[in-house]
Amino acid sequence: MQILLTGSSGWLGRFLSPLLRQAGHVPLGLDVAPGPHTDVVGSVADAPLVRRLFADHRFDGVIHAAALHKPDIARYPRQAFVDVNVTGTLNLLEAAVAHGASRFVFTSTTSLMITQAIRAETAPAAVWLDETSGPLQPRNIYGVTKRTAEELARLFHADHGLPVIVLRTARFFPEEDDTHDHLAGENMKANEFLHRRLTVEDCARAHLAALEKAPAIGFGLYVVSAPTPFDRAEAARLKTDAPAVIARHFPDAARLYAARGWSLPASIGRVYDAAAIERDLGFRCRTDFAAVLAALRANRPLPFAHDPAYTSPMLRS
Structure with missing residues (x-):
């Protein structure tokens, strides 16, 4: 299939574009920054450019991974987030419908599920987060605009029958955390595989699975994260004594961590449950x-x- 891939120069795009080619697709990369997988330098907020690309290439599908992200809040005004994350998504959805695209995959974020109370971990137990969690009260402009874009995608499926899958991806960035620095980066990332992280390779594979299954699903919204070893019955203990719960599942974890000078989390305040995408799409992080x-x-x-x-x-750039 001819696929429009937005965000092709980004961290996800550099893994997703080759994966699409390996699967037999022909991606065209669009990004505001040049890169080895970017064919057109431009913004999704540029409606005439988006319409021209669809008219020239007649894309069968769209993977919309371009966005302004949470770290960009310090660099760009709120209007830029609306322009890129909301108007840009609208431009793509309208062009996809106008030109008869058969599927649309939207990269969203678990960040929009995190209220200020969840972030502050005020609950007496770990908060279990899946597709049914709510009410959603995003705590910043990034989350608000991604949530709005999700609703636009849902609306276009309802009004036009466009098959859409929204992927709320957990953390997969390679850089240091921009809000927490109490653990070395590798240690923190390793800990997060218990409850809120996946690899960029698995994230790319999830998008490919969504692209393949979108017509059969119609509209789907899924949390994408490494499978947690925990279950809901352990939520209270995870908050008060996470090492004990971890030891129950992984008896040698503390020893392996100690040998590297790492620390296990003393408390886990939230858990992302990715069971639905495995059930519906047959996808599981490796x-x-x-x-x-x-x-x-x-x-x-x-x-x-x-x-x-x-x-x-x-x-x-």
Whole structure:
């Protein structure tokens, strides 16, 4: 299929474009920054450009991964988030319908599910988050605009029958956390595979699965994260004594961490449950916390990317 891939120069795009080609698709990359997988430099907020690309290429499908992200809040005004994340999504949806695209995959974020209370971890137990969680009260302009774009996608399916899958992806960025610095980056990322992270490779695979299944699903919205080893019955104990719960599932985790000078989380305040995407799309992340421990046990490279020097292509161009 001819696929329009937005955000093709970004962290996800650099993995997703080759994966699409391996699957036999022909992606055309669109991004505001140049890159090896970007064919057209431009913005999704540029409606005439979007219409021209659809008219010239007659895309069968769209994977819309372009966005302003949470770290961009410090660099751009709120209006820029509306222009790119909302108007840009609207431009793509309108062009997809006008030109008869058969499917649309939208990269959203679990961040929009996190209220200020969840972020502050005020609840007495770990908050279990899945597609039914709510009410949704995004805490910043990034979350608000991504949530609005989700609703636009749902509306276009309802009004026009456009098959759409929305993927609320957990963390997969390679750089340091921009809000927490109490643990070394690799240690923090390893911990997050218990409850709120996936690899960029698995994220790309999830998008490919969504592209393939969208016509059969119609409209679907899914949390995408490494499968958690925990269940809801453990939520209270995860908040008060996470190491004890982890030890129940992984008896040698503390020893393996100690050998590396790492710390297990003392408390886990939220858990992302990705069971629905496995049930409906047959997709499951290949890398989980067990894979992290297996790498530590065998003294192999860690199965996830960590690059403190990574910067957005927008900042490099």
